[in-house]
Amino acid sequence: MREEARHFETELAVIGSGIAGFAASIFALNRKIDTAQVGNTGAVAYTTGYLDLLGSIEGSGVAVDNPWDGIEQLKKTHPDHPLCQVPAGDIRKGFEQFTAFLGECGIAYSAPHDSNLTALTPAGTLKKTLCVPATMAAGPKAFAAKTPCVIIDFKGLKGFSARQVVANLQDKWPSLSAERITFPAMDKGEIYPEVMARALEVPATRQELAVLLKQAAGDAKVIGLPALLGMHEPDKVRTELEQLTGLQIFEIPTMPPSVPGIRLREMFEQVFPQKGITLIPQQKVVSLDFDAGGALLTLSDNYGPITIRCKAVILATGRFLSGGLEAHITGITESLLDLPVTQPENRTDWYLDSYTDRRGHAIHKAGIEVDVSYRPLDKNGTPYNECLFAAGIILAHQDWIRGRSGAGIAIATAYKAVEAAEKFLHAAHALHK
Ligand SMILES: Cc1cc2nc3c(=O)[nH]c(=O)nc-3n(C[C@H](O)[C@H](O)[C@H](O)COP(=O)(O)OP(=O)(O)OC[C@H]3O[C@@H](n4cnc5c(N)ncnc54)[C@H](O)[C@@H]3O)c2cc1C
Numbered sequence: 001m002r003e004e005a006r007h008f009e010t011e012l013a014v015i016g017s018g019i020a021g022f023a024a025s026i027f028a029l030n031r032k033i034d035t036a037q038v039g040n041t042g043a044v045a046y047t048t049g050y051l052d053l054l055g056s057i058e059g060s061g062v063a064v065d066n067p068w069d070g071i072e073q074l075k076k077t078h079p080d081h082p083l084c085q086v087p088a089g090d091i092r093k094g095f096e097q098f099t100a101f102l103g104e105c106g107i108a109y110s111a112p113h114d115s116n117l118t119a120l121t122p123a124g125t126l127k128k129t130l131c132v133p134a135t136m137a138a139g140p141k142a143f144a145a146k147t148p149c150v151i152i153d154f155k156g157l158k159g160f161s162a163r164q165v166v167a168n169l170q171d172k173w174p175s176l177s178a179e180r181i182t183f184p185a186m187d188k189g190e191i192y193p194e195v196m197a198r199a200l201e202v203p204a205t206r207q208e209l210a211v212l213l214k215q216a217a218g219d220a221k222v223i224g225l226p227a228l229l230g231m232h233e234p235d236k237v238r239t240e241l242e243q244l245t246g247l248q249i250f251e252i253p254t255m256p257p258s259v260p261g262i263r264l265r266e267m268f269e270q271v272f273p274q275k276g277i278t279l280i281p282q283q284k285v286v287s288l289d290f291d292a293g294g295a296l297l298t299l300s301d302n303y304g305p306i307t308i309r310c311k312a313v314i315l316a317t318g319r320f321l322s323g324g325l326e327a328h329i330t331g332i333t334e335s336l337l338d339l340p341v342t343q344p345e346n347r348t349d350w351y352l353d354s355y356t357d358r359r360g361h362a363i364h365k366a367g368i369e370v371d372v373s374y375r376p377l378d379k380n381g382t383p384y385n386e387c388l389f390a391a392g393i394i395l396a397h398q399d400w401i402r403g404r405s406g407a408g409i410a411i412a413t414a415y416k417a418v419e420a421a422e423k424f425l426h427a428a429h430a431l432h433k
Contacts, residue, residue: 008278008308010036011425012418013297015285015336016316016324018042019051020270020392020410021181023094024314025277027418033425036308038279038285038299041265042322047406048253049136049227050119051099051109053091055128055404056082057300061358063128066115067408080397083402083405086412089389092199094415098261104273107263108134108235120224120252124151126172127404133260135227135234142222147177149222149251152213154183156191159255160226179216182206197228197259200237210244217247227251229260232270234263239256259332280306284323288336292383310429312421315376316392316414317327325366325393330368334394339368340379342396367396373424374417387424393419 014024017039028035054067056076064070068088075084083091095112102109109131110117116128117140132140142149153162162178169176183196184205199205217223229251230237242249253260265400272279272382280301287298294311317324317336325341326333327350332343343366344350350363368376368390392411393400400406 004063004303005305005307006303008036008306010034010273010310011312012036012421013310013313014316015039015288015297015313016042016318016322016392017265017268017281018316018318018322018410019047019407020263020316020318020394020414021314023411024097024266024316024391024412024418025272025279026098027094028291029275029277030097030101030420031418031422033418033422034276036280036310037272037278038283038297038308040284040323041282041392042318044067044265046256046258046321047261047263047264048121048127048258049133049251049264050127050253051095051131051407051411052128052129052404053095053112053116053408055116055248056402058399058403059359061330061402064116064404065128067128067130068114074380078397080146081293081403082395082398082409082413086416087414090415090419091408091412093130094411097415098411102264102267105258105267106233106235108265110134110137119189120165120169122160122226122253122255124168130405130408133234133251135229135238135251135260138222138248139224142172142224142248142250143169145412146173146175147222149224150174150177150179150217151224152179152181152216153226154186154191154196155180156186156189157183157196157226158190159250160193161296165224177220177370178283178305181212181216193228193254193255193259194231194262197231197263200228200230201232202325203240206237206240207244210241210387213241213247213249214245217245219245221401222250224252226254228254231259231263231266236378277288278308280308285336290316290387294387297383310387312387312425314388314414315390315394316410316417317394319367319393324392325423327363334368337376337384337388339376339384342369358402360399364399364401367394367398369396373420374413375420387428389417389421389424394410
């Protein structure tokens, strides 16, 4: 059978389905820009669900309590950092719009406040983050109040150990204890968070689990669980379990791939088409060409070839893990347009000797350069194309892992890239009137 070619026309195309790509589509939707998004599976399925703005000053290892003050400090020591280029008011608006959208679509988040929250990691260490899913919100509160609490894990579930969480936190949270239970109808072999989360969408599984949780909680009124409370309606699953048990319940992120990340991806894949966004998920753009009218994206899926013609495009393809950057023997390249990548001069300078060196490795700051309008620069230092914009961790001069700033960089720069793209689209529209 001959494959049928499909063609879409849109004002804005977003390439990438990480937090930057999804945020860009949300901001474009809020600005009523006709948008198409193409993204291959990427790091969003690995994320903990926490939205970090700035949890640490890169290179210092010092935790940041107030990320807004932290950014002011960052301006003195890391003036090229992408977060230092975005006014605080715009970062806040970006977080507000992003979390509000998630809440409207069924995954409630805490709003961005003035201080970071102290949240639990899968290993029971602590990290600073700005916004957490509502399913996790009781964790930082219980930790802050040192409320007696039981951390529960499941027989057969690897990568999450209640005993490990308790062992790592016992100095700071003495009234914490661990219990292991058997997940309903999963009493044999290895079990997986994604499967457990989907099982909890069935009311009978919730009722069975509630009985087991109540027994395991003993006298405690608060319990922490690995993040698996449903895939599509986590707030409803948690609320119902709380009603059934009479306990306060919070989720703790698990090792990747994680349910909170998959939740976000599946929610966007369901909601974006309903809101009018042309979404082509799980696919890679293979070429991006420019002409006087804008850009042409070429890709294909199981049904055949696809082309998307747009007037402006946002590149949000991430770094190595997601394929936006590639590391070769000869150096680091940008994979779609071969944009120049700011990187250490020699390959031998990519890493310091010790992997855990607090200063961080130079390779983790590699990325592309943009101008004040978030247009990627070519090798002459001028915009590659006036209709091309970029956002997210593909941008140079930041080590988001050490800065605990993954979502912050993604959301803040997506906000600015969409703002710049809208300005460009309006100017182009006025010219052609
Ligand atoms: C293990 C792990 C844990 C994390 N935990 C946190 C956390 O606790 N808090 C936090 O704030 N952040 C966290 N992050 C970071 C966060 O998930 C994002 O990686 C980060 O916010 C950057 O987002 P991004 O959209 O710029 O890039 P990415 O998330 O890397 O997304 C890039 C996207 O582009 C796609 N892509 C690449 N090339 C193409 C192409 N040619 N065509 C189409 N699509 C393409 C990729 O498939 C991917 O979907 C974590 C990340 C990982 C890996």
